[in-house]
Structure formats: structure tokens, C-alpha cells
Amino acid sequence: MSQRVPTVRDVAVRAGVSVGTVSKALNNRGQLREETRARVVAAARDLGFRPNALAQSLQSGRTYTVAVITTDRFGRFGNPLMLGVEDALGADRVSVFLCDTRDDPIREHHHAQTLDERRVDGIIVAGRRKQTRPPLAVASGVPVVYVIAQSSDPSDFCVTTDDVGGGALAGRHLLAAGRTHIGHITGPERFADPRERAAGLQSVLDSAGLDLAGGQVFYGEWSEDWGRRAAEMLLHAAPDTDAIFCGSDQIARGVVETLRDRRLRVPGDIAVVGFDNWEPMAAGCRPPLTTVDPNLREVGRVAATRLLDMIAGTPVQGSTETVPAWLMLRESTGVRLVDPQS
Amino acid sequence: MSQRVPTVRDVAVRAGVSVGTVSKALNNRGQLREETRARVVAAARDLGFRPNALAQSLQSGRTYTVAVITTDRFGRFGNPLMLGVEDALGADRVSVFLCDTRDDPIREHHHAQTLDERRVDGIIVAGRRKQTRPPLAVASGVPVVYVIAQSSDPSDFCVTTDDVGGGALAGRHLLAAGRTHIGHITGPERFADPRERAAGLQSVLDSAGLDLAGGQVFYGEWSEDWGRRAAEMLLHAAPDTDAIFCGSDQIARGVVETLRDRRLRVPGDIAVVGFDNWEPMAAGCRPPLTTVDPNLREVGRVAATRLLDMIAGTPVQGSTETVPAWLMLRESTGVRLVDPQS
DNA sequence: GTGCGGCCAGAAAACCTATTCCGAAAGTTC
DNA sequence: GAACTTTCGGAATAGGTTTTCTGGCCGCAC
Numbered sequence: 124m125s126q127r128v129p130t131v132r133d134v135a136v137r138a139g140v141s142v143g144t145v146s147k148a149l150n151n152r153g154q155l156r157e158e159t160r161a162r163v164v165a166a167a168r169d170l171g172f173r174p175n176a177l178a179q180s181l182q183s184g185r186t187y188t189v190a191v192i193t194t195d196r197f198g199r200f201g202n203p204l205m206l207g208v209e210d211a212l213g214a215d216r217v218s219v220f221l222c223d224t225r226d227d228p229i230r231e232h233h234h235a236q237t238l239d240e241r242r243v244d245g246i247i248v249a250g251r252r253k254q255t256r257p258p259l260a261v262a263s264g265v266p267v268v269y270v271i272a273q274s275s276d277p278s279d280f281c282v283t284t285d286d287v288g289g290g291a292l293a294g295r296h297l298l299a300a301g302r303t304h305i306g307h308i309t310g311p312e313r314f315a316d317p318r319e320r321a322a323g324l325q326s327v328l329d330s331a332g333l334d335l336a337g338g339q340v341f342y343g344e345w346s347e348d349w350g351r352r353a354a355e356m357l358l359h360a361a362p363d364t365d366a367i368f369c370g371s372d373q374i375a376r377g378v379v380e381t382l383r384d385r386r387l388r389v390p391g392d393i394a395v396v397g398f399d400n401w402e403p404m405a406a407g408c409r410p411p412l413t414t415v416d417p418n419l420r421e422v423g424r425v426a427a428t429r430l431l432d433m434i435a436g437t438p439v440q441g442s443t444e445t446v447p448a449w450l451m452l453r454e455s456t457g458v459r460l461v462d463p464q465s
Numbered sequence: 466m467s468q469r470v471p472t473v474r475d476v477a478v479r480a481g482v483s484v485g486t487v488s489k490a491l492n493n494r495g496q497l498r499e500e501t502r503a504r505v506v507a508a509a510r511d512l513g514f515r516p517n518a519l520a521q522s523l524q525s526g527r528t529y530t531v532a533v534i535t536t537d538r539f540g541r542f543g544n545p546l547m548l549g550v551e552d553a554l555g556a557d558r559v560s561v562f563l564c565d566t567r568d569d570p571i572r573e574h575h576h577a578q579t580l581d582e583r584r585v586d587g588i589i590v591a592g593r594r595k596q597t598r599p600p601l602a603v604a605s606g607v608p609v610v611y612v613i614a615q616s617s618d619p620s621d622f623c624v625t626t627d628d629v630g631g632g633a634l635a636g637r638h639l640l641a642a643g644r645t646h647i648g649h650i651t652g653p654e655r656f657a658d659p660r661e662r663a664a665g666l667q668s669v670l671d672s673a674g675l676d677l678a679g680g681q682v683f684y685g686e687w688s689e690d691w692g693r694r695a696a697e698m699l700l701h702a703a704p705d706t707d708a709i710f711c712g713s714d715q716i717a718r719g720v721v722e723t724l725r726d727r728r729l730r731v732p733g734d735i736a737v738v739g740f741d742n743w744e745p746m747a748a749g750c751r752p753p754l755t756t757v758d759p760n761l762r763e764v765g766r767v768a769a770t771r772l773l774d775m776i777a778g779t780p781v782q783g784s785t786e787t788v789p790a791w792l793m794l795r796e797s798t799g800v801r802l803v804d805p806q807s
Numbered sequence: 808g809t810g811c812g813g814c815c816a817g818a819a820a821a822c823c824t825a826t827t828c829c830g831a832a833a834g835t836t837c
Numbered sequence: 838g839a840a841c842t843t844t845c846g847g848a849a850t851a852g853g854t855t856t857t858c859t860g861g862c863c864g865c866a867c
Contacts, residue, residue, distance in 0.1 A: 140846085142825075142847090177824075181851045183826080206565070220530075237518075241519070242517060380751065
């Protein structure tokens with residue numbers, strides 16, 4: 124019995140008061156003599172009393188827990204996202220359940236059910252790609268915020284990245300750097316994300332009256348190897364290319380390697396912009412990559428903030444909130460000239 | 466009121482029985498007529514009844530929740546670890562709270578306190594480096610398993626990676642490939658992880674009567690840039706080097722780049738082994754990297770399994786469990802010859 | 808035929824831990 | 838001594854599980 128964690132009852136006995144009084148004393152509620160309050164507080168301290176959050180939640184109807192359901196296999200995109208979520212939630216003493224569905228609907232349903240039973244205050248559903256997905260099968264009334272992937276129910280709220288804007292950002296940056304023959308190498312055409320990034324770039328080129336170098340977007344895979352191969356293709360099609368915008372930092376790494384093999388200087392001959400700002404990939408590149416940061420941490424922060432609003436009953440306006448991307452400037456676009464003789 | 470989630474009482478009314486009977490019916494306990502049981506189940510289904518896990522936990526003393534506290538800023542090492550943890554926990558319907566301390570003791574203490582109040586069944590404390598750390602300040606009686614970083618209290622249990630074994634694995638592999646002038650480039654000497662990996666390699670070289678190429682371990686940073694620079698240094702000190710074992714895949718990438726710049730073939734002239742098996746880094750390398758996989762997913766699985774044992778009251782024997790590493794074979798050590806003329 | 812033990816199904820009540828509301832006892836004030 | 842105020846105890850509550858209790862029915866024995 125010495126192992127048993129103390130309850131209000133134990134504290135009450137030790138302080139010589141009733142349980143109700145203990146509660147009031149510890150929560151600064153009701154009318155109590157200062158001396159009594161102090162005695163209770165001392166007893167609680169002596170016993171190492173910690174109120175049982177389960178009992179409190181049962182009473183109050185709020186658990187101060189939130190769940191993040193990700194389809195990402197705890198992948199790389201989830202990390203900055205989680206950081207942002209905790210930024211927003213930590214201040215409120217809200218704990219977070221992390222669930223990974225591994226892209227399995229059965230697993231997802233199972234998790235949703237468990238979260239229902241645990242009476243979480245709200246749920247964040249994070250996909251790793253922009254796509255429409257069926258709404259989470261969860262008890263009605265539980266606030267849900269979708270991240271990146273959006274629900275097929277238009278009344279559900281979604282926070283997402285601005286890929287069109289990111290593509291435009293890259294395009295404007297390259298134009299400002301004096302480039303006029305800009306090519307684009309990116310991921311699979313069947314995904315919306317790369318298509319949007321390409322559209323952003325295209326709109327900027329259109330405004331400037333320029334055409335895409337190579338005459339087309341080079342859609343392919345999210346791999347360095349595709350970057351290497353596509354760079355060859357692009358340079359073959361358009362030898363006067365002076366800038367390449369890549370749909371990911373991995374692709375950009377491959378592109379840069381091909382350029383190096385061909386004795387083309389980056390950014391001297393060709394400027395390169397990546398996407399993701401995946402630190403180890405982008406900073407480790409030679410030269411380090413200028414890259415579009417999709418601002419995932421901020422996406423997480425916004426999603427969590429809106430979820431807290433919904434939990435508090437504040438109506439969230441609009442059905443989608445887009446978080447602007449920003450550009451991480453490094454050497455691959457000549458922001459800082461490395462050294463004159465190179 | 467239509468929004469209120471149904472309780473056992475609602476089910477009881479609908480089925481025309483008492484609440485106790487509902488409980489027994491839904492949990493297959495006690496003696497009930499089959500007809501009654503079916504009636505209750507039907508009523509529960511009709512109402513969409515989900516038992517309140519808080520109430521159940523309050524009663525049973527078990528919450529079926531576990532927390533993972535990481536100092537890693539949700540870093541990359543946490544991902545495979547979490548995957549392993551969920552592998553083991555998922556089967557038991559145990560949910561996991563994820564807490565990140567961001568290396569701040571205040572934050573950690575705050576999280577520990579919250580978890581205490583939530584009455585989690587157990588806690589996994591994951592560090593990103595092998596080091597001794599003060600035990601988590603948590604209520605006595607709550608099982609805690611430390612991962613990678615170990616507690617300064619020797620009675621605490623720790624699951625960790627086998628860095629000595631990993632280093633030896635790399636060494637033996639290179640010897641088996643016929644290499645005899647093996648160098649080693651790795652991270653900071655102040656960390657135990659790189660020192661252990663070096664020790665593992667050294668022991669294999671000793672057994673074979675060989676010396677380390679370059680006469681020393683090249684300790685430095687965990688960056689590609691260090692890999693590039695250190696490779697230069699190593700080749701300068703020992704031009705006959707025919708293999709390099711690197712303390713991380715990032716370092717290996719840098720090393721491979723330098724070798725390529727110097728027109729040295731990998732693995733033809735020099736074989737390279739990395740460490741981490743960080744897929745995008747290792748697979749994207751040209752040639753793809755043979756690398757030591759520290760088996761973090763298994764570490765997570767073992768940690769969670771042992772934690773469940775401790776929660777169940779089974780005594781866990783020993784104070785540290787080491788999970789063996791394994792070798793991911795790719796082309797950088799010549800497992801598969803790319804093509805003859807290269 | 809009747810009395811009683813035993814069994815079954817399900818109701819009723821206790822319990823888990825903390826909060827809150829109501830009211831009572833004690834002390835004050837006029 | 839009536840009317841308040843202050844201070845605190847006790848009970849109700851949240852939503853389940855578990856234990857105890859009760860009423861009806863059956864079977865067996867006298």
C-alpha cells in the first residue's frame with residue numbers, strides 16, 4: 124500500500140479536513156481560512172499529491188488532449204509539423220497523442236475509434252500530399268483540422284501549404300537574379316503538389332513573357348537519380364538554360380551533380396533552386412541550395428491554433444487556410460558569391 | 466442535447482435493463498441470457514455508444530497509455546524509433562503521448578509532471594546520443610525505459626544500439642572484401658557513439674594485425690563538409706587507402722564526393738561504408754552506400770516490449786539491452802559491380 | 808403437497824477520484 | 838436574539854465496473 128499514489132482523501136485525512144475542502148484549497152476556489160489553505164497545501168506537498176487528470180476530465184468534460192493522425196509513417200514531413208503543433212499546444216498544457224496509420228484505412232479507423240473513447244478534445248489529420256481524402260470517421264462534435272490533405276466534406280477545415288506561391292517565389296527570385304531561360308524538374312505529375320509548384324512558376328514566366336526552358340515541365344520521381352537524368356534531358360533540349368527550379372531538394376541535389384559533372388558552374392552558369400528546405404540535404408549540397416521552405420512548422424502551428432479555437436467554440440471562418448512559403452537563400456542562386464576565381 | 470454522447474445509462478434505458486447489466490453484456494462478463502445480451506448490444510450499436518475510456522481507467526487503474534519523451538526536437542532518429550514503438554504497442558491498443566523536451570530540463574520536468582497526472586502506464590525516454598542523464602523526475606512506481614541515453618541510476622533499464630558491433634561489422638565486411646588499408650572518418654570525439662564505432666573497427670583491425678589508414682581516427686563533425694575535408698586529409702596522409710568507414714551517411718556522402726573529384730572509383734579504388742542507413746542519403750548517393758543500420762526500429766520495438774513487461778509486473782532482467790546492428794549492402798563496397806567499363 | 812436449498816438473471820448499490828453545490832455550524836454585528 | 842458572514846462538511850455528480858442482493862424458479866425430500 125505504500126506504493127499507492129495519494130488521493131484527495133489522503134490529503135484530507137492528513138490535513139484534518141474534508142475532501143471538498145482539499146479541492147477548494149488546492150484550486151483557490153471557495154471561501155477558506157488562509158491557515159486551512161496552507162495546511163492543505165502542506166499536506167499535499169508532503170504526500171507528493173498529484174491530482175488524477177482522469178477524474179478531473181471526467182468531471183469537466185475536457186481532457187486537454189489532442190491527437191495527431193498522420194499517414195506519413197512518422198516521415199520527415201511530420202517532424203517540423205509536430206514542432207509547430209507543440210509550439211501552439213504546449214502553452215495550453217495540452218498533451219498530444221501521436222497515431223500513425225501507415226496509409227491503412229483499417230488502422231486509421233481503429234485509431235479514430237480509440238481516440239473517440241479517450242474523449243480527445245480535437246484531432247489533427249495530416250497527410251503528406253495534397254489530395255482529397257474521406258473525412259475521418261469520428262464521433263460528430265469532435266473538432267478536426269486537416270493538414271495538407273483535405274477532407275472530401277467541404278465543411279471540414281484544412282490548413283495547407285502554398286505550393287503555387289512557392290513556385291512563384293522561386294520564379295521571381297530567378298528572374299530578379301537576371302535569369303531568363305528557366306527550366307523546371309519535379310516529381311510525379313499525378314500529384315497536385317508538383318503541378319501547383321509548376322503552375323506558380325509558369326504564371327511568373329507568363330507575366331514576364333518568357334517560356335519554360337526545354338519547352339515543358341520535366342515530371343518524374345522524387346529522387347536524386349531523376350534529378351540527374353532529367354538535368355541531362357533538359358540541357359540536351361535547351362543548352363542555353365541558365366536556371367533550374369527543382370520540385371524537391373533531393374531532385375536539386377541530383378541536378379547539381381549532373382551540372383558538376385558537365386563542368387557547369389552553379390550558380391555562375393546555372394542557378395538552382397530547390398524545394399522543401401530539408402536542411403541536411405540543402406545545406407550539405409555543394410554549393411548549398413537556395414530552396415523554397417514550405418513553412419511546415421508554421422502550418423502545424425496554425426493548425427493547432429485553429430483547432431484550439433474550434434475546441435473553445437470560436438467559429439473558424441473559411442474552409443481552407445493557406446500558409447505562405449518563404450525562400451531560404453543560399454549560394455546556389457548566387458546570393459553570396461563564393462569566390463571570384465571559381 | 467442531441468449532441469451529447471451516449472452513456473451506459475442511455476443504453477440501459479433503451480435496452481430496458483440496468484446499467485450494471487449493460488456493462489456485463491458489453492464486456493462478456495457475468496451471467497446473462499443470450500437474448501438480453503443481444504438486446505443490449507443492439508441498443509449500444511443503435512446509439513453509437515463508445516465507453517468513456519476515462520471512466521474505465523479511473524476504475525481499473527490502467528490507462529493503456531504510454532508516453533515517449535524525446536530530446537530530439539522530433540528529429541530524424543525519432544522516426545524509426547516511433548515506428549518500432551508503435552509496432553509493439555499497437556497490438557495492445559495502447560496509445561502514445563509524444564513529448565519533446567527540446568533539450569530543456571524545465572520542459573522535461575513539466576512534461577513528466579503532466580504525465581504523472583495523466584497516470585500513464587509507462588514512459589520511454591529517448592535521447593539521441595549515448596550519454597548518461599539524470600533519471601526522469603516521475604512518480605515512483607511508474608515504469609520507465611531509457612533508450613540510447615541511459616539513466617544515471619544503475620537500477621534503471623536501458624535499451625540501446627550496438628555501436629561497437631556496428632563498427633566491427635563494417636570492419637569485417639571491408640576485410641572480407643579484400644581491403645587492408647582502412648581509414649575512419651567520423652563525428653565529434655566528445656560523443657560516445659563515434660568512439661564506440663571506432664573501437665569496434667579498431668578491434669577488428671587488431672585481430673587482423675592491421676593498422677588504421679592514416680594512423681588515426683579522423684574525428685570531426687556530423688556533416689558532409691567534414692567528410693569532404695577529412696577525405697582530403699586522409700588521402701594526403703595515406704594515399705594507399707583502399708577503404709573508408711564513415712561514422713555517418715552524411716559524412717560518407719562528403720567522402721564520396723571528394724573521391725569523385727579526385728577521379729577515384731568507388732568501390733573500384735576505394736570502398737566506402739556509411740553509418741545510419743538513412744535511406745534518402747544512402748540510396749541517393751552515387752554509388753549507393755553500403756551502410757551500417759543501427760536498427761532503431763528494433764530498438765523502439767524492444768523498448769516498448771520491455772516496458773509492457775514492466776507494466777504487467779514481469780521483472781525485466783539486466784539493466785541494459787543492446788540491439789545488434791546490421792549491414793545494408795549497396796554498391797559502394799562492390800557488392801554489385803555496376804558495369805565493367807566504369 | 809409443502810418446505811427449503813440452490814441456481815439464475817438482473818437490479819441495486821458501492822467504488823474509482825476529483826469537483827461543485829448546498830447547507831449547517833460557528834462566529835459577528837447590532 | 839435576529840440577521841449575516843465566514844468557513845467548512847457532506848452529498849451529488851461525472852461514467853463506467855464490480856460486488857452484493859433479491860426475486861423467481863426448479864428440484865428434492867419428507
